[in-house]
Amino acid sequence: xxxxxxxxxxxxxxxxxxxxxxxxxxxxxxxxxxxxxxxxxxxxxxxxxxxxxxxxxxxxxxxxxxxxxxxxxxxxxxxxxxxxxxxxxxxxxxxxxxxxxxxxxxxxxxxxxxxxxxxxxxxxxxxxxxxxxxxxxxxx
Amino acid sequence: xxxxxxxxxxxxxxxxxxxxxxxxxxxxxxxxxxxxxxxxxxxxxxxxxxxxxxxxxxxxxxxxxxxxxxxxxxxxxxxxxxxxxxxxxxxxxxxxxxxxxxxxxxxxxxxxxxxxxxxxxxxxxxxxxxxxxxxxxxxxxxxxxxxxxxxxxxxxxxxxxxxxxxxxxxxxxxxxxxxxxxxxxxxxxxxxxxxxxxxxxxxxxxxxxxxxxxxxxxxxxxxxxxxxxxxxxxxxxxxxxxxxxxxxxxxxxxxxxxxxxxxxxxxxxxxxxxxxxxxxxxxxxxxxxxxxxxxxxxxxxxxxxxxxxxxxxxxxxxxxxxxxxxxxxxxxxxxxxxxxxxxxxxxxxxxxxxxxxxxxxxxxxxxxxxxxxxxxxxxxxxxxxxxxxxxxxxxxxxxxxxxxxxxxxxxxxxxxx
Numbered sequence: 001x002x003x004x005x006x007x008x009x010x011x012x013x014x015x016x017x018x019x020x021x022x023x024x025x026x027x028x029x030x031x032x033x034x035x036x037x038x039x040x041x042x043x044x045x046x047x048x049x050x051x052x053x054x055x056x057x058x059x060x061x062x063x064x065x066x067x068x069x070x071x072x073x074x075x076x077x078x079x080x081x082x083x084x085x086x087x088x089x090x091x092x093x094x095x096x097x098x099x100x101x102x103x104x105x106x107x108x109x110x111x112x113x114x115x116x117x118x119x120x121x122x123x124x125x126x127x128x129x130x131x132x133x134x135x136x137x138x139x140x
Numbered sequence: 141x142x143x144x145x146x147x148x149x150x151x152x153x154x155x156x157x158x159x160x161x162x163x164x165x166x167x168x169x170x171x172x173x174x175x176x177x178x179x180x181x182x183x184x185x186x187x188x189x190x191x192x193x194x195x196x197x198x199x200x201x202x203x204x205x206x207x208x209x210x211x212x213x214x215x216x217x218x219x220x221x222x223x224x225x226x227x228x229x230x231x232x233x234x235x236x237x238x239x240x241x242x243x244x245x246x247x248x249x250x251x252x253x254x255x256x257x258x259x260x261x262x263x264x265x266x267x268x269x270x271x272x273x274x275x276x277x278x279x280x281x282x283x284x285x286x287x288x289x290x291x292x293x294x295x296x297x298x299x300x301x302x303x304x305x306x307x308x309x310x311x312x313x314x315x316x317x318x319x320x321x322x323x324x325x326x327x328x329x330x331x332x333x334x335x336x337x338x339x340x341x342x343x344x345x346x347x348x349x350x351x352x353x354x355x356x357x358x359x360x361x362x363x364x365x366x367x368x369x370x371x372x373x374x375x376x377x378x379x380x381x382x383x384x385x386x387x388x389x390x391x392x393x394x395x396x397x398x399x400x401x402x403x404x405x406x407x408x409x410x411x412x413x414x415x416x417x418x419x420x421x422x423x424x425x426x427x428x429x430x431x432x433x434x435x436x437x438x439x440x441x442x443x444x445x446x447x448x449x450x451x452x453x454x455x456x457x458x459x460x461x462x463x464x465x466x467x468x469x470x471x472x473x474x475x476x477x478x479x480x481x482x483x484x485x486x487x488x489x490x491x492x493x494x495x496x497x498x499x500x501x502x503x504x505x506x507x508x509x510x511x512x513x514x515x516x517x518x519x520x521x522x523x524x525x526x527x528x529x530x531x532x533x534x535x536x537x538x539x540x541x542x543x544x545x546x547x548x549x550x551x552x553x554x555x556x557x
Binding site: 003006007036037038039041061062064065119125 | 493494495496499500503510511512516519525526554555556
């Protein structure tokens with residue numbers, strides 16, 4: 001298993017140049033979680049209205065996989081209906097469990113995280129942002 | 141000259157030692173294994189592995205209760221292990237050794253059997269900022285149950301515990317001081333005798349987390365005058381779930397039992413029971429027989445090497461690692477001087493998250509531990525979310541530090557840091 005499978009360029013790019021990494025004043029949803037294994041920490045903020053995810057941002061710190069995954073999450077979910085967002089979140093989780101073959105078109109950059117499946121310890125890192133988002137939705 | 145020779149313990153013959161550890165021949169990801177995670181768990185020499193096999197092939201039986209020869213052998217071997225561990229840490233009486241799975245179980249035992257029984261509201265338990273969670277959480281349980289308060293010795297910027305206000309921290313209210321013998325993260329070696337004297341002067345006791353101390357240093361509980369010392373066998377070449385607790389008999393006798401069950405009782409009635417004398421009062425159910433017997437082979441091994449020599453060897457490796465890591469641009473945490481610390485070397489490198497770093501190192505066969513090392517209080521004190529830790533033992537050589545540094549440089553390339 002080559003390291004490049006895990007640390008794909010697109011992942012490192014999201015890590016070094018995170019998208020939508022900022023607070024979101026007035027966000028309807030905000031939720032924070034950490035991964036005690038690595039000390040990764042992520043807060044997701046989202047504007048939700050009319051059944052749509054109008055805007056998603058994140059804050060946090062941690063390893064490249066957790067932070068890149070959060071950055072990709074904000075890009076992939078912004079503009080979707082809540083239902084579509086939930087579908088992507090559950091497909092992403094399925095991909096990490098090795099159960100779902102992702103749809104390349106709707107997954108975009110997220111496909112790059114597929115390599116993490118072969119590193120079981122790191123799956124938690126990749127899933128953290130998605131946990132936070134799903135919990136935010138459930139609490140919202 | 142003769143004097144000098146007397147003072148310097150003989151150097152370890154590491155080439156010969158390495159031949160005793162079959163796992164060191166492992167290839168991982170196509171590379172020679174470089175195992176720098178002995179603070180997590182140590183590797184096992186062939187002698188320990190063979191002792192386990194021999195026990196299971198020749199002597200396996202449950203203890204005490206059977207009357208046939210096998211059971212007598214197993215019981216004698218188990219009790220011999222108790223004597224051997226006692227003498228290894230300088231305890232005069234084998235009955236002061238309670239066998240269990242190691243440090244976590246031992247501290248829980250003391251926090252429950254001693255702490256809950258004797259602490260009251262207004263009492264204080266003094267810990268330190270470098271403690272492993274296993275020497276924090278059981279005391280939180282104890283404090284919540286008794287109303288006692290937790291206080292902390294702080295860590296100085298020099299990586300040593302700040303004892304400047306010890307008089308203020310250890311008072312008549314202090315019933316327990318619970319500190320590590322050697323930090324699992326930054327190697328700090330608290331002055332145990334000094335802390336023991338200070339807490340004894342106010343009528344309290346000292347509990348030492350010996351998980352990292354005992355495998356790497358000559359230890360004499362009588363000279364240190366500690367009340368309790370925990371031993372994790374798996375970190376000192378022994379099997380997992382071996383080791384236990386040393387406690388002064390006067391304490392063990394008046395403590396409550398911890399786990400109830402078979403073999404720890406004298407008489408059982410519907411509403412009450414009476415208990416055996418220590419240590420058996422604290423040993424309920426079928427014990428970790430093979431593991432404690434296997435630990436004897438580990439003790440033999442270490443005694444053959446000489447603990448002074450073990451300490452000296454690790455000091456040299458630690459000194460070399462601090463030098464090489466610092467030259468490579470890493471920030472090394474803990475005391476700068478290897479004489480003042482043990483061989484757990486935590487560092488931060490090139491702003492690469494420790495989990496990413498350790499993952500890249502793994503590809504080169506280099507095993508280190510990333511994370512908070514079960515010491516979140518210390519991580520906050522150091523101002524980092526996690527560190528990467530390399531730790532050494534009797535089988536490590538300077539070339540493995542070189543391999544670590546070479547792999548770090550590779551990681552820097554991967555992350556363009």
